[in-house]
Amino acid sequence: MPDNAAPARTQIADPGPIASQLPPNPPPPPDPWLAGDFAIQAVSLSKRFGQHQAVDRITLRVPTGTFYGLLGPNGAGKSTTLAMATGLLRPDGGNVMVNGLPVWPDPTDVKATIGVVPENLLLFERLSAREFLTYVGRFRRLSDDDIELRTSDLLRALDLESADRKLIADYSQGMRKKISLAAALLHSPPLLILDEPFESVDPVSQRSIRHILDQVIARGRTVVFSSHVMSTVEELCDHIAIMDEGKIIRSGPMGEVTSGRRLDDVFAQAVGTDKVAPPSLDWLQ
Amino acid sequence: MSDTSLDWRRARSMAALKFRIIRHSPQVIVGMLLGLFLGGSLALGAISTIIRLEDHPVRGSIIMIGTSVLVALWLVAPLVLGGGELILDLKSLALYPLNLPTLMAGLLLAAVIGIPAFMTLLVSLSLLSHASGLLTAVVLTACAIQLTVTAVLAGRLTVAAVGLLASTRFRSVAGSITVLAAISLGISSQLIALAVDDFDLAWFSTVRRFVRFLPLGWTPEAIGQASMGNLRSAVFFLALGATVPLVLLILWRTALDRTLDGREAQIKTKRAKPLVAPWMDRMVDRRTAAVWAKSARAIRRDVREWTEIAAFLPLILAFALPTITELQARDARLVLVPFLAAVSGATMTSTNLFGGDGPRFTADAIPGDDFRPILLGKLLPRLILVAIIVATGAFILAWVMRGWRFLPVSLLLIGQSLMLGAAAGLFVTIRSPIPLPEKIGGFNATNAGCIAPLIQLGALAVADLVAIGLALPAIGVALAVSPWWALLCPVVTLPASWFLTRRRLRTESVRARQRIPQLAAALARRS
Numbered sequence: 001m002p003d004n005a006a007p008a009r010t011q012i013a014d015p016g017p018i019a020s021q022l023p024p025n026p027p028p029p030p031d032p033w034l035a036g037d038f039a040i041q042a043v044s045l046s047k048r049f050g051q052h053q054a055v056d057r058i059t060l061r062v063p064t065g066t067f068y069g070l071l072g073p074n075g076a077g078k079s080t081t082l083a084m085a086t087g088l089l090r091p092d093g094g095n096v097m098v099n100g101l102p103v104w105p106d107p108t109d110v111k112a113t114i115g116v117v118p119e120n121l122l123l124f125e126r127l128s129a130r131e132f133l134t135y136v137g138r139f140r141r142l143s144d145d146d147i148e149l150r151t152s153d154l155l156r157a158l159d160l161e162s163a164d165r166k167l168i169a170d171y172s173q174g175m176r177k178k179i180s181l182a183a184a185l186l187h188s189p190p191l192l193i194l195d196e197p198f199e200s201v202d203p204v205s206q207r208s209i210r211h212i213l214d215q216v217i218a219r220g221r222t223v224v225f226s227s228h229v230m231s232t233v234e235e236l237c238d239h240i241a242i243m244d245e246g247k248i249i250r251s252g253p254m255g256e257v258t259s260g261r262r263l264d265d266v267f268a269q270a271v272g273t274d275k276v277a278p279p280s281l282d283w284l285q
Numbered sequence: 286m287s288d289t290s291l292d293w294r295r296a297r298s299m300a301a302l303k304f305r306i307i308r309h310s311p312q313v314i315v316g317m318l319l320g321l322f323l324g325g326s327l328a329l330g331a332i333s334t335i336i337r338l339e340d341h342p343v344r345g346s347i348i349m350i351g352t353s354v355l356v357a358l359w360l361v362a363p364l365v366l367g368g369g370e371l372i373l374d375l376k377s378l379a380l381y382p383l384n385l386p387t388l389m390a391g392l393l394l395a396a397v398i399g400i401p402a403f404m405t406l407l408v409s410l411s412l413l414s415h416a417s418g419l420l421t422a423v424v425l426t427a428c429a430i431q432l433t434v435t436a437v438l439a440g441r442l443t444v445a446a447v448g449l450l451a452s453t454r455f456r457s458v459a460g461s462i463t464v465l466a467a468i469s470l471g472i473s474s475q476l477i478a479l480a481v482d483d484f485d486l487a488w489f490s491t492v493r494r495f496v497r498f499l500p501l502g503w504t505p506e507a508i509g510q511a512s513m514g515n516l517r518s519a520v521f522f523l524a525l526g527a528t529v530p531l532v533l534l535i536l537w538r539t540a541l542d543r544t545l546d547g548r549e550a551q552i553k554t555k556r557a558k559p560l561v562a563p564w565m566d567r568m569v570d571r572r573t574a575a576v577w578a579k580s581a582r583a584i585r586r587d588v589r590e591w592t593e594i595a596a597f598l599p600l601i602l603a604f605a606l607p608t609i610t611e612l613q614a615r616d617a618r619l620v621l622v623p624f625l626a627a628v629s630g631a632t633m634t635s636t637n638l639f640g641g642d643g644p645r646f647t648a649d650a651i652p653g654d655d656f657r658p659i660l661l662g663k664l665l666p667r668l669i670l671v672a673i674i675v676a677t678g679a680f681i682l683a684w685v686m687r688g689w690r691f692l693p694v695s696l697l698l699i700g701q702s703l704m705l706g707a708a709a710g711l712f713v714t715i716r717s718p719i720p721l722p723e724k725i726g727g728f729n730a731t732n733a734g735c736i737a738p739l740i741q742l743g744a745l746a747v748a749d750l751v752a753i754g755l756a757l758p759a760i761g762v763a764l765a766v767s768p769w770w771a772l773l774c775p776v777v778t779l780p781a782s783w784f785l786t787r788r789r790l791r792t793e794s795v796r797a798r799q800r801i802p803q804l805a806a807a808l809a810r811r812s
Contacts, residue, residue, distance in 0.1 A: 088379055089547035106289075107546075112382035122377040124302070126309040135305070138298040139381040167309055183380075 039064045039191045039222035040085055044094035047080050047246075054080040056246035057094065062224055062239070064190075067217050069233040070226040072243035073271055078226035079119050081243070082195050085224075086116045099191055112140070115184030119195040121176055125169040129160055129179050132168060133186055140187040147186075154182040159208055174205030181209060185216070192216060194225035198232050210236065234263040244271045291386040299383075299391025300398055303373050310372075320400050328404040332411040339415055346489035348412065349509030352432055353502050355405060359436040360501070362401075363443040375445075379545045385538060388545075396437050406433045415512040424519050428508045431526055435504055438533040445540035497522070500529045569661070576662025584666055617688030621760050623679040624698035628706040628752040630671035632745045635710020638663040656794035660711060668703050675699050690768045694759055697775040701782035702752040708789035709748035713740050715793045715800065755782060 040062040047055040055077040062068045072078045083089035085096050087107020096103045099113040124132055130151055137147030155161045158178040163171070168179060177197060184192055192213075198206050213223055213236065227233050233240060234254075240263075241251035249270050250257050258266050307314065331351065338344040373395055378388060396402060409429030416422035493509065496502040504526030511519035565574040638660065676699060683692040755778040763771035 083547060086380075087546075106384070108382050108384045111380070116380055118380065122374070122380055124306060124374070124377055126306040127302075128309075131305055135298060135302050136381065139295055139378075139383060141292075141295070 037064060038062055038097075039066075040096065040098050040224065042081070042085065042094065042096040045081065045084060045091050045096055046093040047077075047084060047089065047091050053246050055084070055091075058243075058246070058248045060241060060248060060251070062222060064222050065217075065220050066222055066239045067213070067237045068222065068224045069237035069240040070224065070243060071228065071230075071233055071240055071267060072226070073228060076243040076271075077246040078243055079195050080246075082193055082224070082226055083118070086114060086118075086193050087111050088116075088118065112187075113189055113191065115187065115189040115192045117177065117180045117184050117192075117194040117197055121180045123168050123176060123180060123183075126167060128165050128167055129155060129171075129182070130164045132179060133182060136183045136186055142187060150186055150188075151182075154185060157208075157212060158182055172202075174201045177201050178205055178209060181212065185212070190221050192221065192223045192225075194223065196227060197225050198227060198229060206232075230263045230267060242267060242270045289384050289386060291390055292384075293390065295383060295387050296390035296394055299373060299378070299388075300394040303395040304398075306372050317400060324400055324404045328408050331408045335408070335411050336414045343489055344415070345509035345513040345515075346493040348415075348512050349493050349502070349505045350489050350496065352409070352505035352508050353496050353499075355408065356432065356436045356439055356501050356505065359401070359405070359440040360443055363440055375541065375544050385542060385545075388541065389534075389538060392441060392541075393437065396441055401440075402433060402437050405436050406430075409433055409508075412508055412512060417514050420516060421511055421514060424511045424516055424523065425508065428504060428511055428519070428523055431523065431530070432504045432508065435501070435526070435530050435533065438530050438537060439501065442533050442537045442540065445537055445544060500526075500532070503529060569665075570658065573658040573662045573665075576659050577665045578662075580663045581666035584670070615686055617686045617691060618764060619686055620679060620683045620688035620691035620695050621698065621763060623675050623682065623695060624702040624752060624756055625749065626678060627671060627675045627699040628702035628709075628748050629745060630675060631668055631703045631706025632709045632713075632748045633706075633741075634667040634671055635664055635707050636713040636741045636744065638667075638710070638714040656797040657790055660790060660794055660797070664707050664711070668707055671706075672699070672703055675703075691763060694763050694768050694771040694775070697772065697779065698756045698759060701755060701775060701779050704782040704786040705752045705755070706748050708786040709744040711789050711793045713744045715797045716740060751785075 038061050040060060042058060042060040044057045044059065045055055046053070046057050058077075058081065060081065070078045070081065080089065084091045085098055085103060087103050087110050090104060098110045101110050101113065103110045124135070127135070133151040133154065134147055137151070142150070152161075155164050158181065160175060160178055160182070163175065168176065171179065177200075181194070181197065184194070197209060197213075201209065217223055237254055239251075239253050240257055241248050242257070243249070250266070254263075307317070334351075335348065338347060341347070373392060375388075383391070406429065409432045410426070412425050412429060413422055416425050493506075497506040503522050507519045507522035507526055510516075510522060561571075561574050561578040565577055568574070569577065676696065679692060679695050679699060683689050683695075758778065759771045759774035762774055
């Protein structure tokens with residue numbers, strides 16, 4: 001069974017040389033992977049660490065083809081939710097389907113249909129960017145020609161071409177995020193899941209990542225990312241969910257959730273102003 | 286339904302990935318070359334021993350114990366080295382659609398293509414020199430392959446278990462224990478000389494009787510039996526031993542599965558411990574306990590601290606331990622000697638109280654005006670370390686020399702000598718802080734003006750003289766009257782040592798307070 005396609009499904013239409021060379025706003029191509037209504041469907045998903053309920057029976061539906069932002073303060077459960085959806089963390093309860101496939105008990109098939117940029121990136125530091133992408137391509141069963149072509153395209157698109165022989169260990173945080181994104185895009189997945197992709201990234205790198213993501217969305221793919229940077233989410237996303245203390249407290253299309261207000265205000269109200277306003281620290285005097 | 290079939294192409298890619306990563310890791314390459322040299326020497330030694338043992342009457346037992354040790358090394362080595370999972374990090378591989386059989390095959394392939402596995406197979410196959418016929422050769426070949434597979438799987442299981450059991454913390458603790466054991470063995474290495482004289486080869490047969498009841502000893506037992514020509518027993522143990530790799534495989538698979546789906550994170554969370562252990566808070570005041578905990582953590586995590594302590598070891602040995610000739614005389618009175626190792630060890634490790642965390646020294650120094658908690662907190666983990674090493678040495682000496690009656694007074698002398706060594710170390714660490722090289726291999730020009738070897742050696746000499754002076758009454762009574770009556774002497778000398786050390790602590794803490802700028806400047810020079 002070829003592995004860069006989902007099992008029992010036809011192989012995804014190759015978008016060709018990666019995003020940078022795409023025409024502006026092309027019509028979404030017909031794609032059997034994208035036929036379902038939801039890229040992610042989680043029902044009653046729960047996770048507990050010791051005494052801490054990290055995710056508390058959440059229900060999350062990410063419509064296919066959307067740019068979906070998962071918002072929440074630190075420790076809200078965003079990363080845990082995404083880890084469970086990407087097959088990196090087994091939930092204690094509930095179900096999660098990704099691209100129409102159940103993630104658990106065996107997430108191998110789902111992993112073939114998604115691209116992930118995890119919070120801690122999980123790169124092989126002692127490889128150059130080109131070597132890293134080559135091995136990722138092999139693990140994803142791409143042909144050598146495809147690996148070569150896509151690697152060159154991605155490195156060019158992400159402005160990493162001049163550093164392609166440098167070890168990832170020597171990369172800046174922005175470059176590391178970009179190479180992680182390249183690895184997630186290499187097999188042209190219908191769903192990209194990014195955990196804090198803009199965290200610690202300089203504005204220039206942010207710009208190139210945004211540019212790529214815009215083009216991914218333009219191709220009818222789904223992008224889900226977690227963040228606590230309101231301006232980025234407001235600018236990029238058409239759907240959002242706000243998490244706090246392991247629960248989803250608001251979700252839906254951006255316009256519905258914000259109702260014309262600023263996202264900052266909606267977020268502050270949703271998570272409770274007492275958590276946003278710091279205590280007075282009188283003892284400092 | 287998920288595809289659970291084994292994908293050899295991707296398994297091969299994993300093995301290739303390992304070697305590609307190694308190509309870019311000079312430290313790993315140096316380690317491998319070192320491993321090749323050491324492993325090669327050991328393998329050559331083992332092979333020549335095996336060949337020489339061809340007609341030896343107890344060759345079966347010797348080979349059995351030797352091969353059991355080989356498997357045990359595979360099981361234990363990853364606790365200290367821990368390199369395998371760092372090269373092919375399972376967490377990183379978990380992002381890709383690699384099913385468990387493919388992952389296991391890839392990791393196994395990466396482990397098999399390596400120096401240790403090659404050496405193991407080579408040593409095992411050298412047993413063919415004992416084959417008396419074709420059938421024995423076949424059985425011995427099967428044994429050799431089974432032994433290699435068992436050893437590699439044991440190593441993989443340990444690597445996975447280390448990853449499962451809170452990798453870094455567990456490995457650092459396991460590594461510390463192993464290094465401690467190695468240092469203790471280093472101290473007692475001279476005892477090996479005793480074995481040369483009258484080593485009892487029957488010892489192997491005795492140990493073998495126990496080891497063959499352990500699952501990891503079954504394949505070695507098969508090898509031992511085959512080398513003696515007992516084919517029926519060899520085949521029996523070979524069949525029994527075949528179950529071991531299967532069990533290891535199942536355990537390994539379970540450990541990998543738990544790591545891949547993040548269940549190991551829950552174990553880590555449950556095992557989180559407070560930064561300062563409650564028992565430390567009960568023993569000393571809160572500030573001292575905080576410095577103690579921080580210092581112990583720095584020592585445990587900073588490889589430079591270990592290399593420094595290891596570098597002092599020959600000096601401790603040179604000053605303090607009996608000679609081989611004395612050991613061979615099996616004189617029970619030698620059990621009284623390790624107090625010299627205690628004073629030397631305490632002095633040498635305390636002369637560098639700001640070694641590992643020198644750059645952070647000012648952070649410790651500024652918050653309070655009393656330096657005693659800082660100095661005491663930094664002293665305690667070092668003294669505990671030296672105490673463990675020296676007490677282990679004393680016990681080994683008592684055991685070998687049959688001198689148990691001298692051990693109680695020896696332990697008291699060790700206690701008072703530790704205090705005196707600490708006092709001498711305090712003097713040096715504040716008068717002239719000893720720099721620790723940032724990289725292994727050099728006391729270089731940047732350390733000029735900071736290092737004070739003469740003061741250090743002078744302090745060591747003074748501490749040794751004072752320790753000898755205070756120990757003499759107890760030693761005299763132990764030799765002339767009875768070791769039990771000698772226990773009364775430390776009633777006077779222990780408080781005297783306590784008083785001297787306490788006074789030194791007070792003096793040096795006052796001096797440290799006055800010298801913060803000079804100390805900070807001296808310590809900053811090396812970084």
